[in-house]
Each structure stands twice: as C-alpha cells, then as structure tokens.
Amino acid sequence: MTSAGDDDPAEHGDRAQAPLDPADPYARDAQTFPRLSEEMAGRIARYGAEERLEPHQVVFSRGDRSVDFFLVLEGAIEIFELRDDRTTHVVTTHHSRQFTGELDLFNDRQILVSGRAGPASRVVRIRRADFRRLVQSEPDVGEVIMRAFILRRVGLIRHSQGGVVLIGPGHSADTLRLQQFLTRNAYPHRLLDTEHDSDAGGFLDCFSLTRADLPVVVVPGAGALRNPALAALADHLGLTERFDHDTVFDVAVVGAGPAGLAAAVYAASEGLQTIVIESLAPGGQAGTSSKIENYLGFPTGISGQALAGRAQVQAQKFGARLAVSRAAAGLECTQRPFVLRLDDNAAIRARAVVVATGARYRRLGSPGDERFEGQGIYYAATAMEADLCRDAEVVVVGGGNSAGQAAVFLARSVKHVHMLVRSAGLAATMSDYLVQRIERSAQITLYTHAEISALDGERSLSSVTWRDHSSGAETTRPVAAIFAMIGAEPNTRWLGDCLALDAQGFVVTGTKAGAAADSPYSTSQAGVYAVGDVRSGSVKRVAAGVGEGSVVVQAVHRFLHPVAD
Numbered sequence: 001m002t003s004a005g006d007d008d009p010a011e012h013g014d015r016a017q018a019p020l021d022p023a024d025p026y027a028r029d030a031q032t033f034p035r036l037s038e039e040m041a042g043r044i045a046r047y048g049a050e051e052r053l054e055p056h057q058v059v060f061s062r063g064d065r066s067v068d069f070f071l072v073l074e075g076a077i078e079i080f081e082l083r084d085d086r087t088t089h090v091v092t093t094h095h096s097r098q099f100t101g102e103l104d105l106f107n108d109r110q111i112l113v114s115g116r117a118g119p120a121s122r123v124v125r126i127r128r129a130d131f132r133r134l135v136q137s138e139p140d141v142g143e144v145i146m147r148a149f150i151l152r153r154v155g156l157i158r159h160s161q162g163g164v165v166l167i168g169p170g171h172s173a174d175t176l177r178l179q180q181f182l183t184r185n186a187y188p189h190r191l192l193d194t195e196h197d198s199d200a201g202g203f204l205d206c207f208s209l210t211r212a213d214l215p216v217v218v219v220p221g222a223g224a225l226r227n228p229a230l231a232a233l234a235d236h237l238g239l240t241e242r243f244d245h246d247t248v249f250d251v252a253v254v255g256a257g258p259a260g261l262a263a264a265v266y267a268a269s270e271g272l273q274t275i276v277i278e279s280l281a282p283g284g285q286a287g288t289s290s291k292i293e294n295y296l297g298f299p300t301g302i303s304g305q306a307l308a309g310r311a312q313v314q315a316q317k318f319g320a321r322l323a324v325s326r327a328a329a330g331l332e333c334t335q336r337p338f339v340l341r342l343d344d345n346a347a348i349r350a351r352a353v354v355v356a357t358g359a360r361y362r363r364l365g366s367p368g369d370e371r372f373e374g375q376g377i378y379y380a381a382t383a384m385e386a387d388l389c390r391d392a393e394v395v396v397v398g399g400g401n402s403a404g405q406a407a408v409f410l411a412r413s414v415k416h417v418h419m420l421v422r423s424a425g426l427a428a429t430m431s432d433y434l435v436q437r438i439e440r441s442a443q444i445t446l447y448t449h450a451e452i453s454a455l456d457g458e459r460s461l462s463s464v465t466w467r468d469h470s471s472g473a474e475t476t477r478p479v480a481a482i483f484a485m486i487g488a489e490p491n492t493r494w495l496g497d498c499l500a501l502d503a504q505g506f507v508v509t510g511t512k513a514g515a516a517a518d519s520p521y522s523t524s525q526a527g528v529y530a531v532g533d534v535r536s537g538s539v540k541r542v543a544a545g546v547g548e549g550s551v552v553v554q555a556v557h558r559f560l561h562p563v564a565d
Ligand SMILES: Cc1cc2nc3c(=O)[nH]c(=O)nc-3n(C[C@H](O)[C@H](O)[C@H](O)COP(=O)(O)OP(=O)(O)OC[C@H]3O[C@@H](n4cnc5c(N)ncnc54)[C@H](O)[C@@H]3O)c2cc1C
Pocket: 254, 255, 256, 257, 258, 259, 260, 277, 278, 279, 280, 281, 282, 283, 284, 285, 286, 287, 288, 289, 290, 291, 292, 293, 294, 295, 326, 327, 328, 329, 356, 357, 358, 359, 360, 380, 381, 401, 402, 405, 491, 494, 531, 532, 533, 534, 539, 540, 541, 542, 543, 545
C-alpha cells in the first residue's frame, strides 16, 4: 500500500484481506489511489474551494449524478458501498493529497459508491465544470487522474463492488442478454447462476422471488427488477445521461462503434457540441471481438471492449455526451436543425448528423434456429460465451476473419471447434495468419462445402448435424454452441427514405451520392454523413472505421462554418 502508508489497513476493506493478484488494480495502489506531490495538490486546489467536513459527513451517495471532485487536505474520505445484506463496506479510504472519483466523473451517470468523511477533515471541493477545465488545462495532473479513474473502475468490476447482482440460469438467453449488457457497459455485477450456485436459493427467498421470476437484477438498497428490458435496466441504473431536449447539438453521432467513437473524440476535441446515440453499448461489433490483432499500435492485440472503453472515456473527457440504450428510430431530414427521433419518442436536434450504425450479424437460417437464439446460438465469442461452453464441442460457421478469430479464441477453452464453411477453403476470405493458426491447431477441424442441416436439444442446444454438399455425407456431433459469423446486414432501416442506399441497404456516399457530395462521407442529404461499416463500399475493419470517423469531422466543420471562396 504505497500511497496510503500511514493509514489503517483495516479501512481498506477487501483490499487488505487477501494477497492480491499483481494484475488486480487494487495491487497497484500508487496508480489506482495515488498520493499527489505537494506541488500538484497545490495546483489542483486552485480550481476549487476549501471546505471543512464533520466526522462521518456524507459528501456523495450512490445514485447521485454530477458529483464534485474532492481533494483531501487533512483527515480522510471513506468510499463505501451498500452490500446485498444492507451493511456498508469501505472500499477504500482517501487520505491527505489523495482524491475521490472514478470514470463517472466524466459523464452524468448515477455514481456507484458513496463517500463520507472519516474524522473531521479539510478538503478542496472542485465543481464539475472546473474539474473538466482542470483535466484539460493541467495535462500531467489529468493523466494521473485519468489513469486512476480507469483502474478504479476496473477494480470495482473485478471485485463486483458498487454494482448489482444478476440471478438466473447461466444458459438462459435472458440471463445472457442482461449479462452482456452489464459487461459491455462496464457496470460491476456478480452473476449468481441458479444452475450451479448454492447461494442462489437464499437470495431468492430474501427478495420473495421464485424461479419463475428469473432472471432478476438485484440493486442493493433498491429491490429487484424481474427480467427487465435493457432500456428499463439502463434507466434504473442511471446509465443514460440526461440532457436538455431544447439543446441544439452541433453534431449528433448515431452509433458508438469504432467509427462513431472516433467521430465523437475528434468532434468534441475540436470544440463541437457533440452527442452520441447508442442503442446497446459502446464498442459495436468490435466490442464483441476477443482480440483485435491488426489495429495499429497494439502489437500484442487488444480486446474490442478495452479499445471501446478507452475511446468512450476519451470522447467524454473532451465533453461528448453519450445516450446509451437509446436507439435512433427515425431521422427527420427535411427539418433544420435535423431531428433524430429515439425509440422512447424523445427527440434530439442537431445541425449535422454522422451515421455510424454499422452492421449486425446475419441469422443462421437453419431449421429451428430461433429456438436456440441465446441458448446455444451466439453471434459473438467473448469470455462470457466461452465460459458457457467450456469443455464442450462447438461449431463456428463462417470463413471470414471474425469466424477465424472466434475459432482460435474458443479452441483455448472448449473441447473441440468444428469450423464450417460453404466454400472450398479459407484462403480467399480470411487473413493468412488466422488460416495458419487454424491449420496448426489440433483443437480445430475445418469442414468445407458444409452446411447445417439439423439442430437438436431440449432447453438448450445439445447436438448439431451438418451436410457436405459435394459428397452428401452427414456428420452429427454433441455440440453445445454454434457461433454464427456469416456476414452482416447494415443497420439502416431507421433512416427510412431519408438517404440514398445501395442494393444491399448500405448508405451511398461521396460522388455517387449526388451533387451535394463535398466529402467521401457525404450522403445524398447535405449535412448528413456516413462512416464505417454502414457506408456502401467501406472496408470492414476497425482501423478503417476509426479513420473515417476522424476524417469526417473536417467535412462537418466545413458544413457548419462554410467559408466563402
Ligand atoms: C467478432 C468480430 C471480430 C472482429 N475482428 C476484427 C479485427 O480483428 N480487426 C478488424 O479490423 N476488424 C474486426 N472486425 C470488424 C470490425 O469490428 C468492424 O469493421 C467495426 O466494428 C465497424 O465499426 P463501425 O463503428 O462502423 O460499426 P459497428 O461496430 O457495427 O458499430 C455500430 C454501432 O451502432 C449501434 N447502432 C445500430 N443501430 C443503431 C440505432 N438505430 N441507433 C443507435 N445506435 C445504433 C450498434 O449498437 C453499434 O454499437 C470484427 C468484427 C466482429 C463481429
């Protein structure tokens, strides 16, 4: 505990009780809970006002929004959570020259933990707007704070602190739906799998729930939500940022995949008032990738979720607002400013729009596949899905890079991967490094000219049959999961007939979009741009999406502030 050497280790709660894994952020005290130098603390103090706190005075509570930043001068601030059994538990204690806060200080979401003074204390309170100014004007301090905030959130997730409990059968599609939502939004949670966990029964009794109510999300101190819709869960957890509906944003970015997040970072950092609307969670398709190995600057690869998490914080640091779990349902493109209608009937007004809604994986189309959606048929291969089929045989369908990555990733933990492609091989559709890994792996068998002919199982998938077109031979295996990665369809239905689309439904841009085209990303509607996978003819890669998202901001500037020739 380098940074809190003179405090009582008992006050650290869980952090002090067991030796910590070096990868655990709580083992990296000097970065996660840094003690600032006198000089840095002095500079920070100039952005706020000094206050005295009574012993145990509460300074912020779980569920509050827009809380201030506190620097401790004397005494201490304890950060605590409310446990499932309604007791409080101190997560950490900040002493002199240490500071409060984690990632929610960069947005308007409800915070996860509470804070109270230890003994009588002296602190500096820095208001939100001044905190933002501090981070941008003092880059060295901003870096220390940003690193600490990211590590603190990772610590909360790793130790399931300040979060919720998800109770349900691990193999149910709804449990997976809720777990994916919480994970992809980096919301701390603990899963009590009623198929395996002996504690689950006691938990259900405690909240007067039966197995018919499952899955449920238990929010400490606020009861249980029975199988909530994602938008309802997001609202309940305060994940959706609130904003004034009279605001006219300079630019609304629809979709928070790599392309949308890049557009948000560049637009916000260049001073445009920016809002991002995302129907599920930041990261898009890339967020479901276990490891992206061809993105510049990450020689050992980076998980899609880590990349998305960093990009989201970066966009918020520059002031972009993020409306998560809100889908754009329509664009009124004859009005100025443009009006985006959301699925909850709210409206967002913006002077320019960047469409970055990407694409989603095609359904398998095998007989009876709807029955096993989320209960054996998956469209992403992350650690969550891999856990569900540990030591079982699985099928990966598809011959592209995403299928190759999934096969290689799953081969580490499942019993065997059967890889099915319709064509004669992988060479034409997959990067060579993946083809080689698949060929070398004893855990993966490739079946060419293959197509699924039957699925079987009671409550979840248990067996799959596939057929070889060329020979007519059929193979049946006990299979717990199919990973369907067979190409994507654009998310453009919500655009109605506002923009010109190509025959497959992708947004046409550039000169092909008509006379208004002033950039390769202009659409048939002046002031509306399209970037990333949703764009007709785009290269379907993370780097391409990021590049397009960054570059489009220049065209948005030109549209908003035309310069006379
Ligand atoms: C499993 C997998 C592995 C991959 N691996 C790699 C790799 O290693 N390297 C690589 O370069 N590429 C990889 N790709 C491809 C890469 O992820 C995509 O090219 C990239 O994510 C496209 O980014 P995007 O922002 O254009 O769209 P997307 O990532 O599709 O993001 C679009 C976002 O828009 C949201 N959205 C959709 N409709 C609406 C709406 N109406 N309102 C609000 N929001 C909406 C979606 O929820 C989504 O978050 C992989 C893809 C997958 C699926």
